[in-house]
Amino acid sequence: MPGRGGGYPGTVILGIDTSLGTAVAAIARDGEVLADEQSGNPLGHAEVIGDLLLRATAGAPAPTHVAIGMGPGPFTGLRVGIATARVYALGRGVPVVPVPSHDGIALGVLLSDALTGGETGRFAVVTDARRKEFAYSIYEGIDDDGLPVRSSDAQLSPRDDLDARLDAAGARRYDATTVSAAMIALAAARALDAGRTLADAEPLYLRSPDVVAAHAPKRVS
Amino acid sequence: MNAPLVLGIETSCDETGIGIVRGRQLLSNTIASSMDEHARYGGVVPEVAARAHLEALQPSIDAALAEAGVTLADLDAVAVTSGPGLAGALMVGVGAAKGLAVALDKPLYAVNHLVGHIAADILDADAGELEYPTVALLVSGGHTSLLLVRDLTSDVELLGETMDDAAGEAFDKVARLLKLPYPGGPEIDRAAAEGDPTAIRFPRGLSRASDMASHRYDFSFSGLKTAVARWVEQHEAAGKPVPVADVAASFREAVVDVLVTKALDACARHGVPRLLLGGGVIANKRLREVALERAAAAGVAVRIPPLRLCTDNGAMIAALAAELISSGRRPSTLAFGADSTLPVTEIQVAEDPDAETPAPRAGATP
Ligand SMILES: [Zn+2]
Numbered sequence: 001m002p003g004r005g006g007g008y009p010g011t012v013i014l015g016i017d018t019s020l021g022t023a024v025a026a027i028a029r030d031g032e033v034l035a036d037e038q039s040g041n042p043l044g045h046a047e048v049i050g051d052l053l054l055r056a057t058a059g060a061p062a063p064t065h066v067a068i069g070m071g072p073g074p075f076t077g078l079r080v081g082i083a084t085a086r087v088y089a090l091g092r093g094v095p096v097v098p099v100p101s102h103d104g105i106a107l108g109v110l111l112s113d114a115l116t117g118g119e120t121g122r123f124a125v126v127t128d129a130r131r132k133e134f135a136y137s138i139y140e141g142i143d144d145d146g147l148p149v150r151s152s153d154a155q156l157s158p159r160d161d162l163d164a165r166l167d168a169a170g171a172r173r174y175d176a177t178t179v180s181a182a183m184i185a186l187a188a189a190r191a192l193d194a195g196r197t198l199a200d201a202e203p204l205y206l207r208s209p210d211v212v213a214a215h216a217p218k219r220v221s
Numbered sequence: 222m223n224a225p226l227v228l229g230i231e232t233s234c235d236e237t238g239i240g241i242v243r244g245r246q247l248l249s250n251t252i253a254s255s256m257d258e259h260a261r262y263g264g265v266v267p268e269v270a271a272r273a274h275l276e277a278l279q280p281s282i283d284a285a286l287a288e289a290g291v292t293l294a295d296l297d298a299v300a301v302t303s304g305p306g307l308a309g310a311l312m313v314g315v316g317a318a319k320g321l322a323v324a325l326d327k328p329l330y331a332v333n334h335l336v337g338h339i340a341a342d343i344l345d346a347d348a349g350e351l352e353y354p355t356v357a358l359l360v361s362g363g364h365t366s367l368l369l370v371r372d373l374t375s376d377v378e379l380l381g382e383t384m385d386d387a388a389g390e391a392f393d394k395v396a397r398l399l400k401l402p403y404p405g406g407p408e409i410d411r412a413a414a415e416g417d418p419t420a421i422r423f424p425r426g427l428s429r430a431s432d433m434a435s436h437r438y439d440f441s442f443s444g445l446k447t448a449v450a451r452w453v454e455q456h457e458a459a460g461k462p463v464p465v466a467d468v469a470a471s472f473r474e475a476v477v478d479v480l481v482t483k484a485l486d487a488c489a490r491h492g493v494p495r496l497l498l499g500g501g502v503i504a505n506k507r508l509r510e511v512a513l514e515r516a517a518a519a520g521v522a523v524r525i526p527p528l529r530l531c532t533d534n535g536a537m538i539a540a541l542a543a544e545l546i547s548s549g550r551r552p553s554t555l556a557f558g559a560d561s562t563l564p565v566t567e568i569q570v571a572e573d574p575d576a577e578t579p580a581p582r583a584g585a586t587p
Binding site: 048083 | 266268269312313315323324329454556
């Protein structure tokens with residue numbers, strides 16, 4: 001019986017993220033990328049997700065887990081990926097593994113710096129949150145499980161305030177415009193190996209629905 | 222061919238509907254509503270609705286399968302509402318349906334919500350066969366449409382629709398004017414019970430002779446709402462108590478009168494002695510009463526599906542797809558999206574010219 005850390009041979013993790021654009025990938029537990037599909041269109045999540053999913057799963061062995069990027073990201077698009085991933089997992093009878101989308105981005109940054117021998121230091125993953133705000137999470141290196149160390153969970157900042165906040169935190173700014181679904185899947189694989197949970201089951205909205213309770217009707221005469 | 226087993230997903234407004242049918246047989250009609258969450262806002266809030274759909278999806282699918290006594294592997298096809306409706310809400314269902322269809326490697330049918338309301342009728346085992354052509358009046362918080370249905374799967378024509386508020390929205394807004402809670406329909410009904418429907422003559426939108434040329438079958442309720450507001454304000458300004466029962470009854474009468482008059486006019490002008498009612502506002506007792514009474518006088522037969530099939534639901538979406546399959550239609554591609562203004566003439570979206578019509582597996586029990 002293979003140990004938990006050795007990359008169980010039958011394990012295939014499907015990653016889905018629609019927090020920025022639309023991305024679907026499949027990896028083996030050891031990190032080998034079996035499929036990596038994404039759409040260049042930052043919108044149109046609902047239109048493209050089915051074909052990307054079909055292509056990502058057609059060539060690879062059947063997924064044993066579905067890793068879902070839980071945001072933060074623009075809500076409407078974000079939900080498409082989560083809905084697709086959850087119901088796909090339901091259809092296949094396999095578990096879902098929620099991953100903060102910023103963790104996937106951070107893991108990509110850390111692995112790429114490790115390859116080039118760069119020193120990453122403390123950095124902030126920054127993504128657009130609409131309404132003149134950014135979402136950001138702060139990371140500092142990689143831990144023994146191979147996962148990014150998140151020193152500050154995702155939060156919102158007015159665009160104009162972000163640089164001052166990051167200066168105060170001593171974090172370099174890393175602006176991301178795409179998320180790699182393979183990195184979401186890899187973060188999930190490492191979390192599974194370590195027996196850790198990276199995110200709650202619910203989306204990282206960071207904002208309440210933008211509504212106000214009903215007020216008195218306005219006068220018409 | 223055996224009757225296809227279809228799971229339908231409906232998320233166009235505030236109900237997460239999962240329905241399972243075998244051909245025309247209803248096996249499950251599971252509905253999770255976020256109505257209570259919208260109550261404090263006085264109307265459906267799209268973001269609130271979309272969040273609720275995402276939460277309700279999996280539990281609703283599980284519940285529907287359990288009720289129907291089938292497994293996902295048994296399904297012959299998946300169906301989903303592509304539009305019309307709230308874009309962000311629709312997209313949750315579209316994503317889910319694609320995930321399910323790919324996971325199960327089953328054909329996917331993307332269909333029209335409004336035509337789904339008509340398809341609800343064929344699930345009513347106690348009603349006779351739906352006869353064509355029929356006029357259909359669909360009234361809810363999201364739509365008010367008058368249709369001429371020559372064939373459910375191939376020929377639905379839009380005769381008219383609301384130019385502003387849906388009838389259900391008008392009920393909600395007038396309820397607020399009268400300081401009644403949300404949703405307005407049942408509250409107005411309750412308040413109107415003791416009222417005189419002829420007490421105040423509120424305007425009938427788009428019903429003048431001059432409207433007949435271009436808006437004969439269209440509706441408008443925003444002028445009515447404003448007229449009620451003005452009447453209430455003037456009454457209050459004069460220091461008089463507002464006779465809520467009379468206002469509610471008179472307002473409701475104006476809405477019902479316009480809906481029924483235009484529907485029966487359409488029946489008469491098209492020589493169609495059949496009227497099908499659908500949509501959540503059909504729950505309004507006065508609307509049903511007046512429709513039945515005046516239709517009988519006009520020699521028009523009225524069909525009203527059971528109320529749980531009139532409100533938004535997934536069973537009607539599954540039923541429409543089952544009819545499409547039985548009529549030999551090919552599944553949709555995976556490349557459609559949510560279309561918040563999908564015209565009623567598009568009964569199915571993105572039919573794939575290269576696909577085959579699904580034949581239920583041999584040995585599947587009918
Ligand atoms: Zn509806």
